Amino acid sequence: MKSQNDDVVNPLASGIKENDCLLLHMPSKSNKVLATLNEMRSLSECVDVIVCVDGERIPCHRAILAASSHYFKSMFTSNVIESEQDTITLLGLSADSVKALVEFSYTSKIYIRKETVEELFETSMYLQYETVSKTCVEFMTRRLQIPNCIHYHKFAEAFHCVELLESSKSFILSNFADVSTTSDFLELSCTELVDILSNDRLKIDSESDIVEAILRWINNDHPLRRHHFTTLLEKVRLALLDDSYLRLLEEQSDNNFNVSSLIDEAMCCKTLIHKGYRVLGRQTTPRSQHRVKDILVLVGGHRNEFEEGYTYSESVLYCEINDGALGAWKSLLNLPKYEKRKYSVTAKGWNVVVSGGYDASFDQSVSETWQFNFLTNEWNRLGDLNTARHSHGSATLNDCIYVVGGKSTTQEARLSSVEVFKPFQNEWQKCPPMPTAVSVAAVVGCQRKLYVIGGANDYDSPASIIQCLDPENSIWSIVTDFLVCRKIPQALHFKNEIVVIGARKPREVIAYNPETKECRKLSNCNQQRTFSAVVSSREKIWLLGGKISGEAHNTIDCYDERTNNWSTQKQTIPNALYMVGGVVLPANS
Structure with missing residues (x-):
């Protein structure tokens, strides 16, 4: 049985006599042509453009680049100055990543490594190698871990990468207690921390996990962050906390009137709940969706x-x-x-x-x-x-x-x-x-x-x-x-x-x-x-x-x-x- 890539010779259909015409179909020919062109490129034979990046010169064939990248297709088929130039200079990109993408254009193969995936993603996004950039996102998503999830989240924000942004955000929310012990967590801004604490998908074992995270974050730079205490505490469902945690918060409040008011309100809610009253509201509603076990x-x-x-x-x-x-x-x-x-x-x-x-x-x-x-x-x-x-x-x-x-x-x-x-x-x-x-x-x-x-x-x-x-x-x-x-x-x-x-x-x-x-x-x-x-x-x-x-x-x-x-x-x-x-x-x- 012939494989899909085997060359085939068949009589042409549509009523033409068998001896009058044959169809020669060579699926493997395109791969052989690309392999030959790649060899010619390495020898600078028949190349018609040089891509310069970070001091390196990469000989290429315009047609191959244009067929692989929307960026290069627009450059070489539009009435822009680069379409007439023999040398194209790319600024602010990694030479290794550009060379890897050029190699991919000829061989359909590229190595995505944890050390260079971010650099490769940035380059493939800029040059519009969509398949490569998408695969980089999948690679980073699979590698999401406690130590790197905040870093990847910020990386996704910087490049407007919606898929990685959502994946990293979900990972942070699902593993908040562990993530809050990392050094990256302590470097979050107050706005970023409020955004996490306000999310209804936040998964914790107890509201005390949030309190401990807030205290760690504030104590990391107490003089500059202590004025954020009230803002952050408003995101904690205080009525669900043990009395000992409420007392701890009072001790940490530096006699802050707003913090004391929040704690008094929580104690009031707890008293009513203990008496059997139903106290409705976000602050008294357990984050019941969090447990997965x-x-x-x-x-x-x-x-x-x-x-x-x-x-x-x-x-x-x-x-x-x-x-x-x-x-x-x-x-x-x-x-x-x-x-x-x-x-x-x-x-x-x-x-x-x-x-x-x-x-x-x-x-x-x-x-x-x-x-x-x-x-x-x-x-x-x-x-x-x-x-x-x-x-x-x-x-x-x-x-x-x-x-x-x-x-x-x-x-x-x-x-x-x-x-x-x-x-x-x-x-x-x-x-x-x-x-x-x-x-x-x-x-x-x-x-x-x-x-x-x-x-x-x-x-x-x-x-x-x-x-x-x-x-x-x-x-x-x-x-x-x-x-x-x-x-x-x-x-x-x-x-x-x-x-x-x-x-x-x-x-x-x-x-x-x-x-x-x-x-x-x-x-x-x-x-x-x-x-x-x-x-x-x-x-x-x-x-x-x-x-x-x-x-x-x-x-x-x-x-x-x-x-x-x-x-x-x-x-x-x-x-x-x-x-x-x-x-x-x-x-x-």
């Missing part, structure tokens, strides 16, 4: 040391979930009033909500509810539950938080009561009670309904049912398509299904679709765990900590939907705990 948060937990009694954990830890892998554990602000157990943990948006629990110090159930804001790393107390309870479940559904069932030291029987939190009133309101009172049930929100799975009844036996609340119609029903036999199953919402671990057998894992009423069996988990944290992100489910054979463990098992397999992770949680609360804050929350 899900966040796993672990809250509290405890273990029984038998002779020593219970050991409680006040720790709140988190890690990023990067492509299905758990990152390093980092600490958040400790859980307030942590010496209790059997509380319930759920998440709503950026917030983690801890409700109820059993306070061993006073030997009673508690009604207090605490909310942790991941953005500001702060705990705030919400309105108390109507019924003090422990061993209950909680879940988020349709942007509402529900608490379900449990036990109370004020009642002998299990609780059938259900409550939903109303944030604007900062209070819990009663919902229709469950048909069957249960404690230690798994509670899951799925497809706009609330499911209460298993649990213990008043006889401390497995309830063996799934109860379903339709909040829109305030109606409870019993799910008959899926049987749960065990008292303390674990469950979560996973891709429009409810995955139940330990529904009928200790290690059995079942996925139930409420819409189709279908069940499917997944691989058994590695070990029988009770009271572990169970969370999911994308294609994976994790079981963290819990009791195995009656003892608290710090191990982690992971289920991968793509392989339908469980594996024990090398990583562990810092302490062996059970009844630890676990939630995932999704990147798009």
Whole structure:
């Protein structure tokens, strides 16, 4: 079979007899001609123009340059003086870059190197070698890194290169915390810094990242920059900052009245938000679009040391979930009033909500509810539950938080009561009670309904049912398509299904679709765990900590939907705990 570049001899079409005419087609001829012309150029044979640049003389053929460059075509085909000259002088350009472009005109090959790409781009833009300049932009875009992104951004501004300008700007906004530690960042003008801080695409983990960047920038030349403090601080969403950062800002303000006013306004907003009021505005709106990774948060937990009694954990830890892998554990602000157990943990948006629990110090159930804001790393107390309870479940559904069932030291029987939190009133309101009172049930929100799975009844036996609340119609029903036999199953919402671990057998894992009423069996988990944290992100489910054979463990098992397999992770949680609360804050929350 002949290749596309093979020379071909064919009879001419259109009814001409085969012996009368032949078509000779030589696709490779043009390449051979250019190669020959390039050899002639190197020997200065048949050349008709000399390009002079930076003291060097480059012999060329006008037709080749004109066919390769709009600049040269306009020069040689217009009524300008250069069209008649044998020597053309180019000023302010790099001789190496011009020679490389002339070589490209003949060979269609050019090397783009990191050391010379900017010089080559500038020259190719001036001489209008559009393919080369476009490739230079693609090369610089691929090379965008923390140390060079601001440099490339300024370079793009200088040459009005829209593509590189946008790419470098996006890189700066997406990696602001790291970029703000570079020397180029400290050389930005106040106007340039304000432009970055004002951009809605700015991606940060916390507003404190911006505060620290501003302070670094000002302290780099404090006498000349301190008067910009107010202007820059106006771009920070101060109401989302921890109180300690606000105090730090006051200390840095040099008794600046405008700064003090901004901080006072922020404190006012924080007070209103903590009381449950909805304060609208840019300064109180989280930059929720910034996170590209899900966040796993672990809250509290405890273990029984038998002779020593219970050991409680006040720790709140988190890690990023990067492509299905758990990152390093980092600490958040400790859980307030942590010496209790059997509380319930759920998440709503950026917030983690801890409700109820059993306070061993006073030997009673508690009604207090605490909310942790991941953005500001702060705990705030919400309105108390109507019924003090422990061993209950909680879940988020349709942007509402529900608490379900449990036990109370004020009642002998299990609780059938259900409550939903109303944030604007900062209070819990009663919902229709469950048909069957249960404690230690798994509670899951799925497809706009609330499911209460298993649990213990008043006889401390497995309830063996799934109860379903339709909040829109305030109606409870019993799910008959899926049987749960065990008292303390674990469950979560996973891709429009409810995955139940330990529904009928200790290690059995079942996925139930409420819409189709279908069940499917997944691989058994590695070990029988009770009271572990169970969370999911994308294609994976994790079981963290819990009791195995009656003892608290710090191990982690992971289920991968793509392989339908469980594996024990090398990583562990810092302490062996059970009844630890676990939630995932999704990147798009």
